[in-house]
Amino acid sequence: MSKVHEPYDGPAGGWDALASSFRHVKEQGIVGLGSLTMLKANQPEGFDCPGCAWPDANGHSSFEFCENGVKAVAAEATRRRVTREFFAQHSIGELAAQDDYWLEGQGRLTEPMLYDSSSDHYRPIGWDQAFRLVADELNALSSPDEAIFYTSGRTSNEAAFLYQLFIREFGTNNLPDCSNLCHEPSGMAMTEQIGVGKGTVTLEDFGHADAIFIFGQNPGTNHPRMLGELRSAAKRGCRIVVFNPLRERGLERFAHPQSVVEMGTGTSTRIASHYYQPRIGGDLAAVTGILKHLLACGVEDTEFIAAHTTGFEQLRQDIAAMDWADVEQSSGLSRSQMEQAAEIYRGAKAVICCWGMGITQHKHSVATIQMLVNLLLLGGHVGRPGAGACPVRGHSNVQGDRTMGIYEKPADAFLDRLGAEFGFVPPRHHGHDVVAAIEAMARGEGKVFFALGGNFAAASPDTARTHAALQRCRLTVHVSTKLNRSHLVHGQRALILPCLGRTEVDLQAAGPQAVTVEDSMSMVHLSSGMNAPASAELLSEPAIVAGLAAATLPRSQTRWQWLVQDYDRIRDCIGRVVEGFENFNQRVRVPGGFYLGNDARERRWRTPAGKATFLPQALPAPAVETRAPLRLMTIRSHDQYNTTIYGLHDRYRGIRGERRVCFISREDLDKLDHAEGEWVDLVSAWHDGERVAPRFQLVAYDIPPGCVAAYYPETNPLVPLDSYADRARTPTSKSVPIRLRRRAETRTT
Numbered sequence: 001m002s003k004v005h006e007p008y009d010g011p012a013g014g015w016d017a018l019a020s021s022f023r024h025v026k027e028q029g030i031v032g033l034g035s036l037t038m039l040k041a042n043q044p045e046g047f048d049c050p051g052c053a054w055p056d057a058n059g060h061s062s063f064e065f066c067e068n069g070v071k072a073v074a075a076e077a078t079r080r081r082v083t084r085e086f087f088a089q090h091s092i093g094e095l096a097a098q099d100d101y102w103l104e105g106q107g108r109l110t111e112p113m114l115y116d117s118s119s120d121h122y123r124p125i126g127w128d129q130a131f132r133l134v135a136d137e138l139n140a141l142s143s144p145d146e147a148i149f150y151t152s153g154r155t156s157n158e159a160a161f162l163y164q165l166f167i168r169e170f171g172t173n174n175l176p177d178c179s180n181l182c183h184e185p186s187g188m189a190m191t192e193q194i195g196v197g198k199g200t201v202t203l204e205d206f207g208h209a210d211a212i213f214i215f216g217q218n219p220g221t222n223h224p225r226m227l228g229e230l231r232s233a234a235k236r237g238c239r240i241v242v243f244n245p246l247r248e249r250g251l252e253r254f255a256h257p258q259s260v261v262e263m264g265t266g267t268s269t270r271i272a273s274h275y276y277q278p279r280i281g282g283d284l285a286a287v288t289g290i291l292k293h294l295l296a297c298g299v300e301d302t303e304f305i306a307a308h309t310t311g312f313e314q315l316r317q318d319i320a321a322m323d324w325a326d327v328e329q330s331s332g333l334s335r336s337q338m339e340q341a342a343e344i345y346r347g348a349k350a351v352i353c354c355w356g357m358g359i360t361q362h363k364h365s366v367a368t369i370q371m372l373v374n375l376l377l378l379g380g381h382v383g384r385p386g387a388g389a390c391p392v393r394g395h396s397n398v399q400g401d402r403t404m405g406i407y408e409k410p411a412d413a414f415l416d417r418l419g420a421e422f423g424f425v426p427p428r429h430h431g432h433d434v435v436a437a438i439e440a441m442a443r444g445e446g447k448v449f450f451a452l453g454g455n456f457a458a459a460s461p462d463t464a465r466t467h468a469a470l471q472r473c474r475l476t477v478h479v480s481t482k483l484n485r486s487h488l489v490h491g492q493r494a495l496i497l498p499c500l501g502r503t504e505v506d507l508q509a510a511g512p513q514a515v516t517v518e519d520s521m522s523m524v525h526l527s528s529g530m531n532a533p534a535s536a537e538l539l540s541e542p543a544i545v546a547g548l549a550a551a552t553l554p555r556s557q558t559r560w561q562w563l564v565q566d567y568d569r570i571r572d573c574i575g576r577v578v579e580g581f582e583n584f585n586q587r588v589r590v591p592g593g594f595y596l597g598n599d600a601r602e603r604r605w606r607t608p609a610g611k612a613t614f615l616p617q618a619l620p621a622p623a624v625e626t627r628a629p630l631r632l633m634t635i636r637s638h639d640q641y642n643t644t645i646y647g648l649h650d651r652y653r654g655i656r657g658e659r660r661v662c663f664i665s666r667e668d669l670d671k672l673d674h675a676e677g678e679w680v681d682l683v684s685a686w687h688d689g690e691r692v693a694p695r696f697q698l699v700a701y702d703i704p705p706g707c708v709a710a711y712y713p714e715t716n717p718l719v720p721l722d723s724y725a726d727r728a729r730t731p732t733s734k735s736v737p738i739r740l741r742r743r744a745e746t747r748t749t
């Protein structure tokens with residue numbers, strides 16, 4: 001057994017989650033402040049947790065947060081600061097040699113900084129000078145399309161709306177965002193089938209479901225409060241059916257930290273009633289197998305299908321023609337396992353299907369999601385209480401940013417309303433998504449890169465190519481709260497613009513301001529910070545966008561500074577431009593906010609056929625890559641949120657103090673003649689050559705043969721830029737063909 005790996009016997013949550021939360025608050029030196037701050041997390045009068053997009057229970061409890069929410073908030077409320085003295089002390093070369101955990105641990109950024117190439121240090125710069133510098137670079141471009149404006153999913157609705165307005169007034173739709181890296185296929189697949197690209201369930205539905213199917217998702221680490229919903233469902237007898245190549249503790253057992261009984265007696269609740277481990281990328285075939293059995297049994301909801309759908313006969317014929325042997329081979333599951341799962345579906349009156357990035361980051365991700373929607377439609381499980389589609393989004397406002405127009409392919413109707421409201425002609429040609437943005441920068445055609453939040457250099461695939469692309473830019477700008485890799489992989493000129501965090505008071509001319517966010521289930525609500533800003537020099541994201549827009553667009557009719565004096569004014573504009581936001585200011589002030597609505601949930605189908613559409617899908621072609629016999633899925637550790645590394649442990653998987661680990665089955669260790677604890681390089685094979693991520697320690701784990709898993713961003717160098725989901729172009733980070741290469745180091749045992 002390797003030193004870094006000691007299998008974890010405890011449940012998810014429980015006392016260990018509390019201890020971990022306390023440790024993280026203590027490490028940031030904010031035991032008192034951290035506790036007070038957490039009591040305001042996800043409360044109607046408090047702030048929205050900057051972690052994931054799982055919905056709030058509307059203040060039903062004073063403890064609407066999880067261990068990972070504590071980590072995110074503690075990291076933001078930390079007492080540590082990155083000052084001008086820090087940058088004077090450390091050159092960029094020195095900082096670049098540090099790992100992401102160390103960078104994150106240095107604390108909050110405190111003032112705008114400009115890169116000085118003569119000394120290789122960042123130097124302070126005033127806000128007005130910084131805005132002028134960016135404006136001059138933007139206005140010197142030969143086309144607005146030479147600028148790229150990235151958005152992270154933390155950005156509030158108000159900031160996102162102003163930002164896309166500024167960018168479109170500037171003249172481009174180059175608005176790549178983190179959706180391009182995660183749930184792009186979900187939106188595309190569902191829009192084609194049911195006319196809405198968002199989930200159709202609400203939190204309440206989890207209280208009425210008879211069966212919850214969870215595909216390619218690890219809520220214990222990525223959406224921890226979802227475990228509360230799953231625990232309640234399991235306790236009342238709802239079947240929870242999990243499909244995940246890895247055994248994940250959060251899907252097996254959970255001890256609710258708010259349960260006096262479970263905490264007092266050391267007991268926990270079993271979550272998954274059935275746990276299937278398909279091969280990586282085998283979910284499409286697994287759902288096909290379930291459908292094949294159901295169709296053979298003739299259990300479809302004929303009334304619903306006749307009244308609300310089209311395409312059913314074609315689906316039936318296609319699936320009937322498929323061979324069980326192919327379905328078994330492609331899924332990695334046996335026919336009896338798929339039939340067993342199908343029988344659970346058959347016995348349920350209300351079924352929810354949840355999925356995460358284990359589904360979206362494959363070449364055939366759109367096809368997989370459409371097969372999942374086929375499964376829901378078969379039994380009429382859309383628009384029925386306790387049933388529906390639940391793509392679980394990652395970052396806290398990633399869904400809201402899209403709603404606000406952060407999209408490289410905006411709809412004409414949206415642009416019409418935007419242009420009419422602000423008196424300009426928006427550009428109509430589509431812009432770059434993340435992959436196209438990197439390619440454009442690599443060609444020298446993307447010259448200014450501006451990021452509102454996020455850590456683009458670490459989050460994007462094909463690290464070496466992404467870094468080289470960013471380094472070709474004339475200017476890179478990052479609006480950030482903390483130091484990260486993207487500040488160190490910069491263009492000829494580079495700026496860091498520090499902004500307020502969610503937990504901090506946002507004071508504008510009209511007084512303290514609240515922003516709004518939209519969660520994974522289309523609830524829109526206010527978020528108000530209460531802590532003093534980390535530095536007097538910080539600006540809010542809306543103020544930064546307004547300052548930049550005013551400097552760049554002297555002839556704009558938009559009253560940028562007037563808008564940010566009072567965010568109600570921004571919300572009034574949103575109410576007139578964005579569908580579903582009428583009377584925004586009034587509706588969002590109702591405690592808990594308001595539900596945006598979902599036509600598919602009401603069985604109104606905004607599809608070309610006017611009906612929900614069954615779409616048959618072929619099984620993916622079998623992998624024939626002999627140079628790379630293993631499939632790698634990139635994963636998060638429990639001490640990580642997206643690219644932010646809060647610690648070096650991964651408690652539920654039993655990992656301590658090491659991030660460069662590779663989870664592999666014992667069967668593959670034997671077959672490939674490797675030993676647990678051995679250090680290896682991971683080598684991916686692609687048409688343009690090999691990519692290497694050096695030095696990973698092998699850890700024997702419960703994962704199917706042929707499949708391995710390792711953390712990102714360390715494994716992002718292995719993901720080729722042109723390996724992405726069909727049509728949706730999401731990098732295939734959950735399905736990278738690799739091989740192991742021996743290293744000279746002795747293994748650690």
Ligand code: SF4
Pocket residue numbers: 042049050051052053054064065066067068069070222223224225226
């Ligand atoms: S579940 Fe997500 S939003 Fe809720 S507290 Fe945890 S990290 Fe924050």
